[in-house]
Amino acid sequence: MKLKLTTLALGAAIAASPALAELTFPSLSYRTGPYAANGIPFADGYADYFTLLNERDGGIGGEKINMIECETGYNTEKGVECYESTKGEGSLVYQPLSTGITYQLIPKATADNIPVHSMGYGRTSAKNGEVFRYIFNYPANYWDGASVAIKYLLNENDGSLEGKKIALVYHNSAYGKEPIRTLEELSEKHGYELTTLPVDHPGQEQKSQWLQIRRDRPDYVIMWGWGVMNQVAIQEAVNIRFPMENFIGIWWSGSENDVLPAGEEADGYKALTFHNVGSDYPVFDDIQKYVVDAGLAAGAGDQIGTALYNRGLYAAMLAAEAAKTAQEMHDTAAITPEQMRDGMENLVITEEKMADLGLPNFGPEFEVTCENHGGNGYAAVAQWDASAGEWSLITDYMQSDLEVLQPLIEEDSMAFAEESGIEPGCN
Amino acid sequence: MPDQLLFAIEVTLNGLMAGVLYALVALGFVLIFKASGIFNYAQGVMALFAALTLVGIQDGQVPFSHLINAIFGTDVHHFGWHVPAVLAILLTAAVMVLFAWIVERYVLRHLVNQPGIILFMATIGLAYFMEGFGDLMWGADIKNLDVGLPQGINETIDETTYNWFGYGFFIDNLDIAATIVAVILVVSLTLFSQYSKQGRALRAVADDHQAALSVGISLRFIWVLVWSIAGFVALVAGIMWGSKSGVQFSLSLIALKALPVLMLGGFTSIPGAIVGGLIIGVGEKLFEFLIGPLVGGATENWFAYVLALLFLVFRPQGLFGEKIIERV
Numbered sequence: 001m002k003l004k005l006t007t008l009a010l011g012a013a014i015a016a017s018p019a020l021a022e023l024t025f026p027s028l029s030y031r032t033g034p035y036a037a038n039g040i041p042f043a044d045g046y047a048d049y050f051t052l053l054n055e056r057d058g059g060i061g062g063e064k065i066n067m068i069e070c071e072t073g074y075n076t077e078k079g080v081e082c083y084e085s086t087k088g089e090g091s092l093v094y095q096p097l098s099t100g101i102t103y104q105l106i107p108k109a110t111a112d113n114i115p116v117h118s119m120g121y122g123r124t125s126a127k128n129g130e131v132f133r134y135i136f137n138y139p140a141n142y143w144d145g146a147s148v149a150i151k152y153l154l155n156e157n158d159g160s161l162e163g164k165k166i167a168l169v170y171h172n173s174a175y176g177k178e179p180i181r182t183l184e185e186l187s188e189k190h191g192y193e194l195t196t197l198p199v200d201h202p203g204q205e206q207k208s209q210w211l212q213i214r215r216d217r218p219d220y221v222i223m224w225g226w227g228v229m230n231q232v233a234i235q236e237a238v239n240i241r242f243p244m245e246n247f248i249g250i251w252w253s254g255s256e257n258d259v260l261p262a263g264e265e266a267d268g269y270k271a272l273t274f275h276n277v278g279s280d281y282p283v284f285d286d287i288q289k290y291v292v293d294a295g296l297a298a299g300a301g302d303q304i305g306t307a308l309y310n311r312g313l314y315a316a317m318l319a320a321e322a323a324k325t326a327q328e329m330h331d332t333a334a335i336t337p338e339q340m341r342d343g344m345e346n347l348v349i350t351e352e353k354m355a356d357l358g359l360p361n362f363g364p365e366f367e368v369t370c371e372n373h374g375g376n377g378y379a380a381v382a383q384w385d386a387s388a389g390e391w392s393l394i395t396d397y398m399q400s401d402l403e404v405l406q407p408l409i410e411e412d413s414m415a416f417a418e419e420s421g422i423e424p425g426c427n
Numbered sequence: 428m429p430d431q432l433l434f435a436i437e438v439t440l441n442g443l444m445a446g447v448l449y450a451l452v453a454l455g456f457v458l459i460f461k462a463s464g465i466f467n468y469a470q471g472v473m474a475l476f477a478a479l480t481l482v483g484i485q486d487g488q489v490p491f492s493h494l495i496n497a498i499f500g501t502d503v504h505h506f507g508w509h510v511p512a513v514l515a516i517l518l519t520a521a522v523m524v525l526f527a528w529i530v531e532r533y534v535l536r537h538l539v540n541q542p543g544i545i546l547f548m549a550t551i552g553l554a555y556f557m558e559g560f561g562d563l564m565w566g567a568d569i570k571n572l573d574v575g576l577p578q579g580i581n582e583t584i585d586e587t588t589y590n591w592f593g594y595g596f597f598i599d600n601l602d603i604a605a606t607i608v609a610v611i612l613v614v615s616l617t618l619f620s621q622y623s624k625q626g627r628a629l630r631a632v633a634d635d636h637q638a639a640l641s642v643g644i645s646l647r648f649i650w651v652l653v654w655s656i657a658g659f660v661a662l663v664a665g666i667m668w669g670s671k672s673g674v675q676f677s678l679s680l681i682a683l684k685a686l687p688v689l690m691l692g693g694f695t696s697i698p699g700a701i702v703g704g705l706i707i708g709v710g711e712k713l714f715e716f717l718i719g720p721l722v723g724g725a726t727e728n729w730f731a732y733v734l735a736l737l738f739l740v741f742r743p744q745g746l747f748g749e750k751i752i753e754r755v
């Protein structure tokens with residue numbers, strides 16, 4: 001009996017353990033807690049793309065993908081626990097999916113020689129790869145977002161924002177405060193008046209901020225929100241009849257979750273994005289065939305084509321392309337985290353490559369180098385069509401004002417290098 | 428009238444309305460604490476669970492559909508019917524009564540005569556259990572809640588004040604509805620506790636458990652009753668807050684708004700919860716309006732808790748709370 005039990009346990013352990021020589025991609029997801037509604041679609045998109053590569057292509061370069069999902073609940077401590085518990089599995093790259101977790105992982109992952117990809121969040125100055133050797137934030141960061149929002153408003157106003165009033169409604173946290181410096185610098189350059197309106201976590205109550213907006217009547221409102229703050233802000237904007245077409249959110253304020261509670265009244269609301277929207281791309285046909293129809297979809301399989309699902313899919317695609325680059329560079333399929341870092345640092349995304357992947361015009365073209373871990377800073381503006389219940393891009397991808405941003409990145413990253421005793425460089 | 432004064436009046440009115448919403452959450456805490464001495468950590472999650480259940484029933488959502496589909500390979504999500512709001516609210520209230528019975532039967536009954544801290548810890552466990560259970564039962568997506576409550580600016584107030592002062596006040600119709608509902612709720616609770624047999628029993632238990640038991644009042648029945656009422660109050664709070672932002676899991680965090688209200692008004696007083704809510708609502712909004720711009724804004728949470736701390740120093744039992752005298 002004892003022997004039988006031992007055999008059974010051994011058999012179960014063998015069956016449960018991953019095959020050898022796999023490419024391990026951890027997914028630090030949050031399917032529970034106050035932000036689960038946003039965490040689920042991203043995690044589904046991330047997982048489904050890797051499942052597609054396994055089922056359709058047999059993995060990457062002949063190596064199967066082993067995706068380990070770890071629940072963080074969008075909690076920094078749990079995120080660090082997830083990192084510590086999975087880093088020994090040969091994890092190639094971490095997508096922390098939280099600015100708080102990213103900040104904690106910057107020194108840890110750097111010391112462990114494991115790359116981190118904080119796509120559109122985290123520490124903006126990590127764009128300087130000479131200082132942040134293992135941290136990447138391509139294709140765009142928060143300062144790019146702030147700059148592109150202003151660029152869009154410049155285009156809307158024949159190139160001048162002189163005398164215009166812009167209000168920033170932001171989550172009162174390190175994340176929410178990210179764009180302030182950029183917007184202040186840009187206000188000096190373009191002559192607009194900036195008002196900043198912080199909202200306390202979690203953002204259920206914003207009456208004071210929107211009463212002030214009603215009194216001050218700014219021409220535009222830019223929002224840096226997250227979770228319930230977004231839904232309440234959009235509802236309050238509707239309540240005070242602020243014109244939706246003059247209300248622009250960062251990409252974390254631009255999901256279906258944010259606009260649906262306000263119903264038809266949210267029509268016209270705009271949000272920045274660094275990838276395209278909808279599911280009208282060949283890759284989604286493959287996902288349907290190899291993932292959904294095969295019963296392998298992550299979660300309930302009901303998030304496909306939503307803004308955050310697409311973001312998760314895009315992140316997985318960039319990770320897979322970096323892994324391919326690393327495999328080619330080092331002439332081995334079973335790459336290490338250090339080799340993955342090299343792949344990320346030499347990643348080139350062209351329209352031709354995107355089309356080959358079944359994602360034509362899905363994201364901007366960009367190139368990563370040792371000096372530039374943040375890509376070329378392109379983002380576009382999407383607008384919500386409430387009657388159709390979908391987002392659509394209303395601009396091409398626009399590049400941020402690097403003339404203003406580059407000195408800020410240099411200043412912040414060098415200050416970090418000095419306090420951390422890092423010698424900047426590419427070798 | 429000077430513009431700043433008009434703005435201050437508008438802010439004060441909106442603060443009063445916000446205070447009513449805070450009071451709605453605080454009321455649930457007070458009811459349970461008064462009757463059983465338990466600080467119910469799960470009150471915020473009860474509001475979330477009630478709102479989730481309401482939307483689920485209204486939209487004909489199949490409970491545990493994700494679990495059922497994962498186990499049996501089915502694809503069921505909705506029953507295909509839509510339940511009218513009033514009926515859905517009644518059914519949800521029934522679910523909350525069932526919940527109260529389960530809590531009494533499987534949690535509280537086993538903890539009779541335990542210290543307050545043990546009961547408090549039990550409610551922490553209950554909160555985590557319910558949050559996970561609600562997720563499993565109804566899913567984690569954001570749900571639209573529409574029970575027919577009006578939303579948006581009140582045109583009459585806007586136009587009238589514009590004609591009087593040249594500046595139209597913004598008052599949200601939802602806040603007005605919440606105020607009316609809160610008044611009805613408080614009057615009903617007062618009438619119930621003063622004039623009904625069960626209400627008098629509830630007050631007897633609140634005054635002295637042992638004495639109430641000695642005259643034949645069933646402690647278990649009272650606990651089920653009070654948790655049911657707190658569940659109904661949680662449902663009302665869930666409807667009001669859920670109508671603003673959609674029903675989502677951050678709804679459980681509204682409990683954070685109730686704590687300073689309780690410290691101010693006292694843990695054992697229903698009028699205290701209302702007055703405390705109004706003071707916090709008006710105070711934080713006026714402070715943000717007058718002082719906020721000087722210190723960078725976002726002072727509301729800070730102000731509420733600092734005010735509550737000041738009360739703790741000078742009047743620990745709150746405005747209307749009972750002074751606890753312990754003799755050695």
